[in-house]
Amino acid sequence: MTRLVIVSHHAVDLLKFRGPLIRDLAASGVRVRCLAPDYDAATRAELAALGAEPVDYSLRRTGMNPLRDLVDVVGLVRILRRLAPDVVFAFSTKPMIYGTLAAWLAGVPKRVAMVEGAGYLFTPSGERPGWRRRLLRSGVGALYRVALGRAHRVVFLNPDDQREFVEQGLAARDKSVLLGGIGVDLQVWTEAPPVTEPMCFLLVGRLLREKGIVEYVAAARQVKAAYPQTRFVLLGGLDSNPGALSRAQVQAWADEGLLEWPGYVPVRPWLMRASVFVLPSYREGVPLSTQEAMAMGRPVITTDVPGCRETVRDGVNGYRVPARDADALAAAMRQFLKDAGRVASMGRASRRMAEACFDVRKINQKLAAWLLR
Known part of the structure; x- marks a missing residue:
């Protein structure tokens, strides 16, 4: 043995x-x-x-x-x-x-x-x-x-x-x-029906600056100005890493109404209610959270950086944007708000990619x- x-x-x-x-x-x-x-x-x-x-x-x-x-x-x-x-x-x-x-x-x-x-x-x-x-x-x-x-x-x-x-x-x-x-286990992370009413963007990750959370909030502020019913959800717990965000900062964003922050909770129920998965990270290995979202048939907006670029074929199952660019991130989000049909079509492409690669x-x-x- x-x-x-x-x-x-x-x-x-x-x-x-x-x-x-x-x-x-x-x-x-x-x-x-x-x-x-x-x-x-x-x-x-x-x-x-x-x-x-x-x-x-x-x-x-x-x-x-x-x-x-x-x-x-x-x-x-x-x-x-x-x-x-x-x-x-x-x-x-x-x-x-x-x-x-x-x-x-x-x-x-x-x-x-x-x-x-x-x-x-x-x-x-x-x-x-x-x-x-x-x-x-x-x-x-x-x-x-x-x-x-x-x-x-x-x-x-x-x-x-x-x-x-x-x-x-x-x-x-x-x-x-x-x-x-x-x-990911494709028998557990099964494809879920697309969600577009209201449009909901979801970011999952440890509460670190390098996950692109600050840019996510800035993009949410832009998008909500034109589409006030849009939901932005942030899942993740506080961290002891030197690049961690403080509880006060994240809570302030939630109190302002820019995002919902349930904390560190099971991801799958939130993915079922999400329209688009977002990870504007500065660098990754290959993020498991994105693989899970793809398996559930969710389009992805992520950054064109190591680890993240492996999960998105730009314009096929989502969009790749430059890191630290809230304007580009907001523009990608607006693509789904202008054409809600992309949630379903790009979500199907994500599932096929998960089956082939993950x-x-x-x-x-x-x-x-x-x-x-």
């Missing part, structure tokens, strides 16, 4: 982003253990239902404290030596770096790292970075280089990240492979082969 350890930064993300993979691997006879720093009774039970074993470890998801991080790495090495896995699979920035290094130090035979996106420090902010950000980027770049140099395989979700990491010497070309998105069963077969062979 192959013994696999998955290293994550968040128990909920294990279920949301790796759930189908864990289920498929466990069903095939792989012994799957999942490490996360924040299990509770509910997430333990859900993970066990997938056929995996939850394992606690210590990790701060954000921030860099060298002493604390060193202690966490040492603890992770001890856990991996005790579990003695054949393969370690780590995703998200800190688990990917520290999990891969710890697996190498623990003598794990095979180490696979997944780069799900370039991350906060490597995402352009539109401003000249300060000395602190430049220093952190340099430090994180060095850690990437060391950790990914000890991985047997580095998985990327989009070709821009793969090219950039290889060109900067952060990952070896011969170890790098392209997955193209983690995929079927989680096909994607998991490819990923499992990289993990186990």
Whole structure:
């Protein structure tokens, strides 16, 4: 029996982003253990239902404290030596770096790292970075280089990240492979009837500036001036990331009537009531939220940046706009308000694209082969 350890930064993300993979691997006879720093009774039970074993470890998801991080790495090495896995699979920035290094130090035979996106420090902010950000980027770049140099395989979700990491010497070309998105369960995320009355735009994401939320609000302000009945919904919870928006700022937009903010809630019911999915992000891996929206037959407005451009064929299943351009974003929204029929036609194109490109069963077969062979 192959013994696999998955290293994550968040128990909920294990279920949301790796759930189908864990289920498929466990069903095939792989012994799957999942490490996360924040299990509770509910997430333990859900993970066990997938056929995996939850394992606690210590990790701060954000921030860099060298002493604390060193202690966490040492603890992770001890856990991996005790579990003695054949393969370690780590995703998200800190688990990917520290999990891969710890697996190498623990003598794990095979180490696979997944780069799900370039991350906060490597995402352009539109401003000249300060000395602190430049220093952190340099430090994180060095850690990437060391950790990914000890991985047997580095998985990327989009070709821009793969090219950039290889060109900067952060990952070896011969170890790098392209997955193209983690995929969605098309039997769960089924196509829903189009919604046009009233027209409703939906953005789903962590409340970070680099998700394009400020531009989304500015576009909403423009559109509502001419189409006051239009709904704008923002789903997502507050975050500890340095680029996070404050509760006061988001609540002020909601109080002004520019958007609805239910908070961190299940996405599917809101997608069923949405007309168009919007993600004006500055950079992504390949966003799962967009893949889910496409599977449900929703047109997409997104930015022409790494990770996002892979989800939209401009004029076919939605529109691509420049990043940080609220005017262009508002103009794309108005296309649907002027011709509501595009919601249905472009939504059908989104579903076809999801079936062709983002079927989680096909994607998991490819990923499992990289993990186990």
